[in-house]
Amino acid sequence: MTFLMRTARPDDLQTLYEMAKLTGGGFTNLPPDRTSLAAKLERTAQALSRDGDGIEDELIVMVLENSQTGQVRGTCQIFSTVGLRWPFYSYRLGVLTQHSRELGRTFRAQMLSLTTDLEGSVEVGGLFLHPRERAEGLGLLLARSRYLYIRNHRAKFGDRIIAELRGVIDEAGGSPFWDGLAGRFFGMSFQEADEFNAVNGNQFIADLMPKTPIYTAMLTDSARAVIGLPHPNGRAAMRMLETEGFVNAGYVDIFDGGPTMVGEIDRLRTIADARDVTLAATHDGGGQKVLVAAGRLADYRCTYGFVREDADGVTIDAASAALLHIKAGDVFTMVSRA
Template sequence: MLVLRPVQLSDLPQLQQLARESLVGVTSLPDDTERLRLKILGSCASFVSEVQHNGPENYFFVLEDLASQQLLGCSEILATAGFNEAFYSLRNRPFTSESRELNIHHGVPALSLCQDLNAHTLLRGFHINAELERTPLSELLSRARLMFIAAHPQRFSDAVITEIVGYSDEAGQSPFWNALGKHFFDLPYTEAERLCGLQNRSFLAELMPHYPIYVPMLSPEAQACIGRIHPDGQEAFDILEREGFETNSYIDLFDGGPTLFARPPSIRSIADSRMAIARAGTPTLGKTPYLVSNDALPQYRAMVIELDWSAGEPVMLDTATLGALQLADGSPVRLVAL
């Protein structure tokens, strides 16, 4: 039985193993004991804090096999990007020039360093074991965060974003980084991303050029990386795209990966989730998989369960499932179909 729950300090050793296995570019999951320990402590404090509006909180979740107590994945919500440190992106928009005398009006795409996405809620830290990729458990790991937002909207912004890891080859070479960032840091892409995970990311961003970078002046290989997704990041992108997230004019300033954006009312797991009453009993199993969660804070739990359920009816769950979801007979439960 696999359950998503908030991280605990006792998870630190396993979480560090997940960090070692995670994709280069997932800088919010550093392979560093002290950084991870502080992240866990910050998450634990966030879940118990009294919050009336979004602030610096981070909510970190892990996917656990209850039988083996093994962690198989993790994901995170940062309530407010840019709250404690500036959140930098590259804005990809045309720079327009014109000459009335020559009757020329021309737009050239340009990348500009910006902090436009400060104050948005940020989804980050998605990682799942390879054997569970492209299964309903990947959906659980990503979308249960959105059900948590649905349960506690006051804790989050009215706009949600996520950065998808951009393209790099099997040797860890990023054509976008090599054409741009490397000139300012003289560091390999993998080392720059490692430093971002270990230190304040803004100190690197602030050394990036503060003037527009005209896209046609980049190498063709670098231009092809703008908005391109790393193959191992495709699933994270696909799940959120199905949720209603869309690409916008912002990209990651290190690897050129796309940024996804959505308003909570348009996010499927928020807009389509329904409340019901959980009842102890023999479940009426069906062929429709549902994401099922409680609306708690430190006791938040979510699972994938195949049910035969209709709106307005109670959700029949056996004792083991009720316990795994931290529910009692008669407790409210949130559901959304996969």
């Protein structure tokens, strides 16, 4: 396997910028803005330099590198906790039931309530894979490498984890949800608000957004139709999250109405099934293809490897051992690819 997940470095800026231009909008965690991306890389460097335990407001950007060419072909991010620097807002989709005895009728009104329920959660986001590399399970490698990083630095993270999926964006790059709700209060197009949020954060939501619940029946048909739906390009990501153990708990993004998936870290499939093993030796090839990871902080690496287990211990193919920088006697983490 020639592809390797590693933590990002300052010299990844140009490649991240080029990938950000391919996202097509609505991708807040990967804005096509050099200053914002450079700030993310700076935060990553700070987080990777902190060896102590304890939860702090940190960001870790990771990249997918072709080890043969050195090209970066994908990226993802981990936010250690959300809601510390400014409130983390979501809409919670709920129902208000009311009964009229005189009419003999029961009314059930669907409502959107502005909430900060998810503050303190770990967030995984910013996952982007170059269109030419969407094969060979590389999307799974990107996604699951984050969970193994969290597992192997467990004391730096809390217990709940979330993933915001991009909502439905129309052909013109607009958001029906934004146009039908928040856009009416802000006097900004979705693109303008999305770009502003990516660079400056969403405190302006707290300043201008109405705090009272919103009856969805008062929204436009187009806005109501996309509440809680992922962008068509995000459906596969939603299925991956569900397989991992995330659930759709009724939270939606305040910008584009996309679903926010919620999970418990220690119950995620990758984390619960992973185990640490000591490398007995390397071999030339063959064996079970699994996800393998090793190293801490800036030295963290993750890839697919071919593992054999017998009475003599665990061996891994020499190529994967070289990518992970491990040798006989070293401990690494492995989990089934399925």
